[in-house]
Amino acid sequence: MKIAFSPCPNDTFVFHALVHGLIEDTPAFDVTFADVDVTNTAALDGKFDLVKVSYAALPWLLDQYTLLDCGGALGRGCGPLVVTNGKPMRKIAVPGDRTTAYLLFRLWAQRSDLDIEVVPFHQIMPGVANGQFDAGLVIHEARFTYQNYGLSMLQDLGEWWESDTGLPIPLGAILAKPEIAEQATRWIKASVRHAWAHPEASREFVREHAQEMDPDVQRQHIALYVNEFTEDLGEAGYEAARALLARAAEAGLTPPVRTQALSR
Template sequence: MKIAFSPCPNDTFVFHALVHGLVPGAPEFDVTFADVDVTNTAALDGRFDLVKVSYAALPWLLEDYRLVPCGGALGRGCGPLVVTRPGQRIETVAVPGDRTTAYLLFRLWASTPYQIKVIPFNEIMPGVASGRFDAGLVIHEARFTYQRYGLTSVVDLGQWWEEQTGLPIPLGAIIARPSLVDDATGWIRQSVRMAWADPAMSRDFVKRHAQEMDDDVIDGHISLYVNNFTEDLGAEGREAARVLLTRAADANLVPAVDL
């Protein structure tokens, strides 16, 4: 069975038990490591059975897949940031994919038109720090490290979203082929619970795939993005996703979709 998720610590932590044959009854998995800016479009051809994508990409994917109500990244205080050099006038903004939730939030927030440059997310902070771009839309561990590049935050889009809606921010979703959703829900929930029960079990796997992060950043990343919504999306999580995609459709940013 083919599965794709990012090499980020939250995903490797969540899926360690599942892809290492530790979840009873789960099949063997062929794993592809790819960030969501890649899987958001790679999933369009249906090549994966289970795949991590952005919530913002769901309108283009729900013809062939269904949302799995666990395993994703959704929460509070974990949204993307717009960062820049102090005092910099902003005209160009580097973003990590045009179907990411980060970019969708940026488009809902921005009242000024900007020149947008789509680049891999790990190139954004160095690009802003060097002057290649005026500002960057950063995600994942960049919440913990942008100050190391001498950058400052212009806006926390997660905080903005929470103030606007009172809801958590839906970032990354797990989707599966329709026939697999029930089984996948059970497998992933068990994998999450096993990760929480024994965090050291996945440590080597997480560090092997992390992008040169120290232990404090890895631990902060996991604690921020792996939470109760990862185990069970629940009514509040579904409402957050519904409101995000409804507002985006009303603004003609994505096709309308029924979650």
Template sequence: MALSLAFSPCPNDTFVFHALVHGRVAGAPSFDVTYADVDVTNTAAERGAFDLVKVSYAALPWLLDQYHLLPCGGALGRGCGPLVLTRGDRADLTGATVAVPGDRTTAYLLFRLWAADRPPARIEVVPFHEIMPGVAAGRYDAGLVIHEARFTYHRHGLTALVDLGEWWEGDTGLPIPLGAILARRGAVDPEAAAAWIRESVRQAWADPAASREYVLAHAQEMEPDVVDRHIGLYVNEFTADLGDAGFAAVEALLGRAADAGLVPQTSSSRATAWTS
């Protein structure tokens, strides 16, 4: 029987999971794959909708009772943080309407921590692909963007007010925890799932050309050079193994957010994860 698997159509996810979903990982089952933005998977995972699922680290406090956190396959790194974009030379968010890609995304949680003493007037949850055009057209005063937008926002005539990754790294010295892979308790052996994903990552690095057609087919008209930069930034050593630095980053993010009353208190992510 096939397992259900959900991740985004972004190049880093399709690159990582190509071998697994195409039956190239020995011993792995078949999968019914859903491609969806992380705001969708965050909500669906709370209902236990998928056996393996990519979610935001910010959503973990609502999910770890149903899921194991896997120590591989996700998105965590340095120099890859969300950006707050504006038009012109706006210097702050006083009175601003800010478009965000989801209310339980890591990007929005980082934004709320950063903006704690300078909150905007209004937040609107907007599909990711509509944020930059909306800011450029004046529908929003600012937009919170992720992924490949850090390579393309200049094309929309926008300016980065703040790089939340730079802010986070400068403040904590830790990498930025963005997206996590979860295995549903009682449905998937987390040790086996981690082994499958690590082998899929290994194959992706060993033969990048093998996944090229699949990655480009799901890249939402992204240019090949942007695809390559996207994969190079978001698929890194933490994709293969979170390690001590990765878990420390997750603990710091959720701990700070809980202390600020932004997410529920949760036990250690390392304690509720399956690790090896």
């Protein structure tokens, strides 16, 4: 069975037990490690059975996949940041044009005069620091490390979203082919629970794939992005997804999504 998720600590922590045969009655998995800016488009041809994508990419994928209520990244205090080197914001580096981070940025900035360049997320902060870009949209562990590059935060987009809507921020979603969605939900919930019960078991797997090698940063990353919504979206999680994509469609940024596709 083909599965794709990012090499970030939250994903490797969550999926460690599943892809290492530690969950009963699961198939063998062919794992692809790819950041969501890659899977958002790679999933368009339905090549994966299970895949981690951005919530912002769902309007282009829900005709082939079912949104699962577990395994993803959604929460509070965990949003993307706009960081700057102090120059006026004109040229901006972003991690992908179908990422939730970029969708939030567009909803927040409401500007059409910006020069946007898609850059692998690990190149964004160095590019802003050396003046290649005026500002950058950063995600993942960059929340904990941007100060190391001499950068300052212009806006916490998660904080903006939460203050405006009162809802958690929907970042990364797990999709499954419809015919395995029910089974996959059971598998992933079991993998999440195993990760929490045995955090040391995944430590080497997390370290092997993390781009930020500082163990403290890895632990902070996992603690922030693996939370109660990872085990079960709950009504607040589904409401957050519906609110984000409704606003995006209303602004003409994404196609509309059927409400039923964003409900249990």
